[in-house]
Amino acid sequence: MKYGSFDDDRREYVIHTPYTPLPWINYLGNKDFFSLISNTGGGYSFYRDAKLRRITRYRYNNAPGDSGGRLYYINDGGNLWSPAFLPLKTPLDSYCCRHGMGYTLFESRKNGLSASLLCFVPLDEPCEINRLTLINQTDLPKTVRLTACVEWCLWNAVDDANNFQRNYSTGELEQEDSVIYHKTEYRERRNHYAYYAVNCDTTGYDTDRDTFLGRFNGYDAPDSVMHVCSADRVSHGWAPIAAHHISLTLQPGEVRSLVYVLGYAELDKEDKWQQLNVINKSPAKALLERFNTSEKTDEALKRLNAYWNGLLERFTVISGDEKLNRMVNIWNPYQCMVTFNLSRSASYFESGTGRGMGFRDSCQDILGFVHLVPERARQRILDIAAIQLSDGSAWHQYQPLTKQGNADVGGGFNDDPLWLVASVYAYIAETGDASILEEPVPFDTVPGTEASLFEHLRRSVQYTLSHLGPHGLPLIGRADWNDCLNLNCFSEEPGESFQTTANYESGIAESVFIAAMFVLYAGRYAKICDRYGDPEEAAVIREAVETMKAKVLEHGWDGEWFLRAYDAFGAKVGSNECEEGKIYIEPQGFCVLAGIGIDGKHAQKALASVRVHLAGEFGISLLWPCYSVYHKELGEVSSYPPGYKENGGIFCHNNPWISIAEAVTGNAWDAYEAYRRICPAYLEEMSDTHRTEPYVYSQMIAGQEAPTPGEAKNSWLTGTAAWTFTSISQYILGIRPSYDGLQIDPCIPSDMKGFKVTRKFRGVTYNITVDNSAAVEKGVKAITVNGNDINGNILPLGDDKVCDVKVVMG
Ligand code: BGC
Numbered sequence: 001m002k003y004g005s006f007d008d009d010r011r012e013y014v015i016h017t018p019y020t021p022l023p024w025i026n027y028l029g030n031k032d033f034f035s036l037i038s039n040t041g042g043g044y045s046f047y048r049d050a051k052l053r054r055i056t057r058y059r060y061n062n063a064p065g066d067s068g069g070r071l072y073y074i075n076d077g078g079n080l081w082s083p084a085f086l087p088l089k090t091p092l093d094s095y096c097c098r099h100g101m102g103y104t105l106f107e108s109r110k111n112g113l114s115a116s117l118l119c120f121v122p123l124d125e126p127c128e129i130n131r132l133t134l135i136n137q138t139d140l141p142k143t144v145r146l147t148a149c150v151e152w153c154l155w156n157a158v159d160d161a162n163n164f165q166r167n168y169s170t171g172e173l174e175q176e177d178s179v180i181y182h183k184t185e186y187r188e189r190r191n192h193y194a195y196y197a198v199n200c201d202t203t204g205y206d207t208d209r210d211t212f213l214g215r216f217n218g219y220d221a222p223d224s225v226m227h228v229c230s231a232d233r234v235s236h237g238w239a240p241i242a243a244h245h246i247s248l249t250l251q252p253g254e255v256r257s258l259v260y261v262l263g264y265a266e267l268d269k270e271d272k273w274q275q276l277n278v279i280n281k282s283p284a285k286a287l288l289e290r291f292n293t294s295e296k297t298d299e300a301l302k303r304l305n306a307y308w309n310g311l312l313e314r315f316t317v318i319s320g321d322e323k324l325n326r327m328v329n330i331w332n333p334y335q336c337m338v339t340f341n342l343s344r345s346a347s348y349f350e351s352g353t354g355r356g357m358g359f360r361d362s363c364q365d366i367l368g369f370v371h372l373v374p375e376r377a378r379q380r381i382l383d384i385a386a387i388q389l390s391d392g393s394a395w396h397q398y399q400p401l402t403k404q405g406n407a408d409v410g411g412g413f414n415d416d417p418l419w420l421v422a423s424v425y426a427y428i429a430e431t432g433d434a435s436i437l438e439e440p441v442p443f444d445t446v447p448g449t450e451a452s453l454f455e456h457l458r459r460s461v462q463y464t465l466s467h468l469g470p471h472g473l474p475l476i477g478r479a480d481w482n483d484c485l486n487l488n489c490f491s492e493e494p495g496e497s498f499q500t501t502a503n504y505e506s507g508i509a510e511s512v513f514i515a516a517m518f519v520l521y522a523g524r525y526a527k528i529c530d531r532y533g534d535p536e537e538a539a540v541i542r543e544a545v546e547t548m549k550a551k552v553l554e555h556g557w558d559g560e561w562f563l564r565a566y567d568a569f570g571a572k573v574g575s576n577e578c579e580e581g582k583i584y585i586e587p588q589g590f591c592v593l594a595g596i597g598i599d600g601k602h603a604q605k606a607l608a609s610v611r612v613h614l615a616g617e618f619g620i621s622l623l624w625p626c627y628s629v630y631h632k633e634l635g636e637v638s639s640y641p642p643g644y645k646e647n648g649g650i651f652c653h654n655n656p657w658i659s660i661a662e663a664v665t666g667n668a669w670d671a672y673e674a675y676r677r678i679c680p681a682y683l684e685e686m687s688d689t690h691r692t693e694p695y696v697y698s699q700m701i702a703g704q705e706a707p708t709p710g711e712a713k714n715s716w717l718t719g720t721a722a723w724t725f726t727s728i729s730q731y732i733l734g735i736r737p738s739y740d741g742l743q744i745d746p747c748i749p750s751d752m753k754g755f756k757v758t759r760k761f762r763g764v765t766y767n768i769t770v771d772n773s774a775a776v777e778k779g780v781k782a783i784t785v786n787g788n789d790i791n792g793n794i795l796p797l798g799d800d801k802v803c804d805v806k807v808v809m810g
């Protein structure tokens with residue numbers, strides 16, 4: 001069962017009905033101004049920080065399911081309908097929603113009136129544009145009353161949803177021409193406001209939600225719309241909104257476009273006021289001037305399209321598999337941009353008020369993003385490194401607005417520091433720009449404490465080495481990648497945080513997963529040392545890596561697979577000896593991809609065990625068997641009902657680790673299968689079961705042991721995006737950035753005859769043709785670059801700006 005279709009030429013997903021199983025959303029905005037937009041126009045906007053600068057209000061976990069956002073009402077001679085279906089819910093004669101690269105377009109029709117509503121955030125502008133075009137397709141004139149409305153959020157989304165005794169008295173607005181300005185708290189400590197405007201005269205306006213709606217009504221039946229009235233006054237306190245009413249007469253065939261702008265403005269403190277208690281409107285007016293015609297919005301949309309063309313050109317594949325092509329060329333990198341921008345902060349599952357930018361999450365997001373806009377990846381790495389502490393540990397999160405470590409969550413997640421190495425390595429391999437290592441970066445954002453980024457990496461690696469447990473494996477701290485494996489928190493109190501309540505500091509719980517990370521990333525750090533100035537350090541670290549490998553094989557091997565951890569009593573976690581949770585996915589993927597046990601039989605055995613115990617129809621589960629009862633010595637992992645989330649759900653993020661591990665050991669078919677099982681484009685036909693958007697990954701798909709296997713949750717903001725892009729581009733298609741140039745090492749099913757990739761890398765365009773007429777799974781027999789044979793499989797960095805690369809597998 002499908003609810004839409006891919007339009008690859010336009011790079012859109014086209015949704016044919018408002019009745020999708022869940023709201024299917026898109027993101028508008030790339031830098032400062034962001035909006036979430038659902039296929040019925042719901043969602044909200046914020047500036048930089050979804051918690052601290054929320055512009056419009058959204059009610060999570062609400063009934064009915066989706067609300068807020070852009071509220072448009074058409075009253076066509078008594079026929080009331082909304083061009084995005086909500087809020088009015090009137091059945092439409094036709095409806096479609098096209099989610100594209102940074103824009104969403106609704107096209108709908110009712111009684112001979114057609115509407116197209118285009119929503120996007122222009123590049124580098126703090127606003128969302130909504131261009132509504134109406135066409136009278138009948139033979140008679142039509143008189144239409146059009147209402148457009150947004151509901152303001154009082155900036156801090158947490159206070160907005162809490163402190164009503166204050167909030168109901170603080171709301172303040174101004175109205176001038178066809179613009180309604182929201183200026184709550186501007187009189188005192190804020191120097192920013194928002195506004196909602198339309199580029200024509202209005203016949204009336206409303207600024208107070210309860211008057212606009214009337215007593216007992218929702219947004220699906222506002223008094224002002226149903227009874228064609230408006231208050232036409234600026235209100236105070238309560239719930240401020242901005243609603244514009246317009247009357248239009250459309251002759252037969254007439255087309256009318258209106259441009260609505262939701263904007264945000266920030267002023268210097270001295271320039272805040274125009275006169276006493278009247279805000280300085282000049283930045284708003286200047287912006288509105290830039291978008292006051294349909295033509296100007298067209299130009300802005302063209303610039304946005306060109307921007308995305310440029311980004312997506314950086315890696316494209318042509319293969320015989322249409323679904324693979326559309327994921328690699330369009331939707332996977334698109335999702336990588338969104339996760340880079342938002343980390344895990346704001347989605348339809350993340351409230352925007354909980355987590356800001358995650359240290360571990362954002363470092364991993366860079367792996368899938370760095371080839372798109374390396375300069376932004378560079379800055380992000382420096383921002384993240386600045387919340388590292390001088391002992392090498394790190395704050396777990398920071399707020400994007402303040403860039404300060406988030407004290408509520410604190411630190412102590414012992415995997416965090418090593419992810420910094422992962423992102424820096426990826427950045428240098430992509431760009432060759434080692435100057436980043438010399439950038440001065442403070443610790444804990446304290447000015448005066450700056451040390452080079454290189455030094456930060458050293459401390460990351462040292463942190464692991466100085467926190468080893470009784471088996472010589474890394475101490476886990478509050479948790480490692482698996483936030484729910486809380487071996488030092490023995491929680492029995494409802495409401496306590498599994499992660500931050502430290503009530504059983506055993507000092508001995510160890511993580512095999514961090515050991516694998518250490519092997520991989522300390523190994524990469526050693527390469528960085530070799531290259532950029534410290535061969536002695538490199539040698540010392542290499543020895544530590546070898547020791548760690550040996551410790552993993554000695555104490556982290558269970559016989560058929562890698563162990564997961566040792567708990568606070570020194571008991572094994574993820575062992576055949578355990579009654580439940582015998583095998584976990586993370587160490588199987590990460591140990592193998594780090595190269596542990598590749599030479600012996602360990603790697604192949606571990607992956608075979610994954611296939612037997614964890615792999616299923618919908619993907620690879622995190623663990624098996626699921627915990628049926630709560631284990632306080634293990635923590636949150638056992639708090640979830642079996643088959644959900646970390647308790648044996650298919651936690652998509654680590655499926656690509658298995659894919660990579662399979663590719664590293666040469667099992668192309670299993671690598672590709674692991675890729676396809678969770679890949680949304682392949683799941684489109686089963687949208688009824690899967691339920692989330694078929695164009696982006698979700699964090700979790702319910703596992704085999706769950707009551708609803710195959711049902712996905714938590715779409716968009718997941719490390720799955722970056723890791724699947726890494727697995728498919730670098731390990732399956734095998735086009736892998738390295739220090740010395742692009743390495744070509746495909747691992748593809750033998751029935752795949754070949755493929756073409758265009759890759760822009762360090763200023764060179766590589767047009768790569770891979771020929772697999774030999775029908776092998778791995779192995780490169782010959783490579784020519786612009787007609788010349790090369791040795792090995794790394795494309796030498798030369799002067800040619802375009803390189804024609806022929807690869808023969810065999
Ligand atoms: C979730 C994890 C998540 C963590 C973040 C837990 O409840 O299960 O997936 O990483 O919260 O704090």
Ligand code: NOJ
Pocket residue numbers: 344358360361480481482483484646
């Ligand atoms: C989601 C979190 O954002 C991520 O940091 C964590 O690794 C996974 N959940 C697994 O618990």
